[in-house]
Amino acid sequence: MKKNFTLDTVLFVSALICFVTGILMDFHAIPGGKEMRRPFKLAHTYSGYVMAVGVILHLAWHVDWIKNSARKIFGR
Incomplete structure (x- = not known):
């Protein structure tokens, strides 16, 4: 629970x-x-990278839930 939060x-x-x-x-x-835009661009880019890694982790941690939900929806 704590890792999800x-x-x-x-x-x-x-x-x-x-x-x-x-x-x-x-x-x-x-x-x-x-020179003023560079920090914003870097923050934008790296926050996007963090978000992409976070989504991949999120999906990996919930793969069983995804499989079970897909089975319920599509039947099997």
């Missing part, structure tokens, strides 16, 4: 960072030149 928290925070930095960069809401 920790993973969900990491996924939420990384998704939030990725979302906010993506919106800021898309609407050019970051003042300054390239």
Whole structure:
């Protein structure tokens, strides 16, 4: 239970960072030149990597639930 909560928290925070930095960069809401945008781009990129790894872990940890749910839905 604790590992699920920790993973969900990491996924939420990384998704939030990725979302906010993506919106800021898309609407050019970051003042300054390239030197000011670089930290936002790095945060956006690496939070996306963290989120991707988190999703893979999440799916791996819940593979039995996914299999059982698929069997119930599609029959077998």
